[in-house]
Amino acid sequence: MQRRLPKMAAAAMLAAALAFSTAVPIAAQTKKSAEGTMPKVGDVAPDFTLQYFDGKDRKDVSLSQYRGKKNVVLAFYVFAFTGG
């Protein structure tokens, strides 16, 4: 048993190294698949839930909460405190 321990440790290290080496490409793939294409006129807008701060609390807003009730203007802007 005593003699097998280093072997097991080596195996564990090898497994860890393998897991680490494969982790990078997997993460890269995940990022790529999350990169969508911009929806076009006529497409159904993808739903999302984001938060804003109203001065007291953070509030959730989902696009779907306006479905059948209101039109929505969604204005993406580059940074706060810039013009436009």
Add this chain to the structure above:
Amino acid sequence: MKNFQQNLKALEATDTQVLGVSMDSAFANKAFADQIGVTFPLLSDWGGKVTHEWGIYKDEYQAPRRVNFLIGKDGKILEEQVDKDAIDPKKIVDACPRPTLKN
């Protein structure tokens, strides 16, 4: 954002909710809204998940491009403006009172 604020009454009169979105924190956006007098929500896409999913992330900015969408009550996109064209929201504002939207 100021441009939408200036047109907010016209937009609200046609049953339209305005939402700003950026990758700033919710708190920075609140400070920004207060500074420029914006009364509609400025949503925080912290981490950029939605920005990436919508294909709006621009590497050069490390932030979203400037894009305006008008989304109808059925959830479909009716109009959009990108980059420089998105600075003046007139096209979006003008599109709102169209009879097709009043359903």
